[in-house]
Amino acid sequence: MKLRTNAPDYTHYRMLISFAHPDDESFGMGGAIAYYAQRGVSISLICATNGDVGTVDAAMLDGYDSIGALRLEELRCAARLLDIRDVITYGYRDSGMMGTPENEHPDCLWQADEDTVVGRITHDIRRRRPHIVVTFDPFGGYGHPDHIFMHRATTRAFHAAGDPNEYPEQITGGLAAYTPAKLYYTAFPRLPLRLLVWQTRLRGDDPRRMGKNHDLDLQAAVDNLLPTHTRLNVARYQSAWDAAARCHASQQNPRHTNSFLDRLQRVIFRHQDFTRAWPKPNGRDRLERDLFAGIMPEIRSDIRSDIGADAGADVAGNTGGG
Numbered sequence: 001m002k003l004r005t006n007a008p009d010y011t012h013y014r015m016l017i018s019f020a021h022p023d024d025e026s027f028g029m030g031g032a033i034a035y036y037a038q039r040g041v042s043i044s045l046i047c048a049t050n051g052d053v054g055t056v057d058a059a060m061l062d063g064y065d066s067i068g069a070l071r072l073e074e075l076r077c078a079a080r081l082l083d084i085r086d087v088i089t090y091g092y093r094d095s096g097m098m099g100t101p102e103n104e105h106p107d108c109l110w111q112a113d114e115d116t117v118v119g120r121i122t123h124d125i126r127r128r129r130p131h132i133v134v135t136f137d138p139f140g141g142y143g144h145p146d147h148i149f150m151h152r153a154t155t156r157a158f159h160a161a162g163d164p165n166e167y168p169e170q171i172t173g174g175l176a177a178y179t180p181a182k183l184y185y186t187a188f189p190r191l192p193l194r195l196l197v198w199q200t201r202l203r204g205d206d207p208r209r210m211g212k213n214h215d216l217d218l219q220a221a222v223d224n225l226l227p228t229h230t231r232l233n234v235a236r237y238q239s240a241w242d243a244a245a246r247c248h249a250s251q252q253n254p255r256h257t258n259s260f261l262d263r264l265q266r267v268i269f270r271h272q273d274f275t276r277a278w279p280k281p282n283g284r285d286r287l288e289r290d291l292f293a294g295i296m297p298e299i300r301s302d303i304r305s306d307i308g309a310d311a312g313a314d315v316a317g318n319t320g321g322g
């Protein structure tokens with residue numbers, strides 16, 4: 001569904017989002033994805049792991065071989081509702097948190113060869129030629145090893161994709177070197193995050209051990225916040241955002257709540273913030289209101305037309321670990 005809007009024509013713009021788990025897209029930036037998808041931006045999503053380590057109620061696993069299979073089905077549901085037509089899964093095992101046995105598993109992303117993952121992301125950038133690449137900040141939002149790994153690998157791939165000497169076999173294989181216009185990191189909005197920490201303490205909960213998997217450290221997230229360079233008002237996209245978040249029913253849905261404080265929090269979270277990593281801000285930039293701000297039509301280069309066709313196959317064919 002295209003939104004009736006006076007906004008510029010976005011239908012030639014492409015965005016690549018590079019994340020780690022099935023649910024990062026919905027819980028992390030579902031509002032921004034709905035905002036751009038409804039304007040016609042074609043959105044590709046890399047999901048590097050199958051989310052195998054998430055805590056899941058046994059009853060929810062009925063009909064699934066594994067937690068990973070269930071979570072990839074939840075991802076398909078969210079992608080449908082957010083109108084992400086190109087979902088690319090890498091099939092690594094979820095690495096769990098630092099110091100856990102999952103973090104030592106040979107198939108997990110944390111143990112993967114970083115150059116190999118950088119090569120895969122570089123390939124996806126060269127093939128899809130996005131104008132914008134979005135990934136996690138250096139701290140991975142709240143310190144999850146898979147988020148940190150994808151931050152590093154995606155940042156390296158963003159710069160490698162434009163250099164024909166990097167992964168030259170991709171160039172001889174028919175892909176052209178390509179540098180996207182901008183690289184962004186997702187950022188929690190500062191004030192709402194502080195309020196959330198305060199509210200959590202008030203409830204008697206530990207802000208360092210939040211979420212269903214007790215691996216969400218809100219205090220560290222506050223301590224590691226980077227400056228916001230772009231702020232999107234996603235208030236009109238809350239319902240699409242909610243619907244996508246509800247797909248991830250096996251994980252606690254942070255948006256499915258009814259208390260007054262929680263509803264207040266949703267009003268505060270009507271913005272999604274981003275840190276611009278490239279081109280580097282010069283300190284005099286005004287707050288951007290659009291990730292595509294300043295991107296000229298002439299760099300909306302053509303793209304291979306066969307991308308959409310293999311998107312479903314990517315999700316369907318890659319449900320195993322490793």
Ligand SMILES: [Zn+2]
Pocket residue numbers: 020021023024144147
């Ligand atoms: Zn995640």
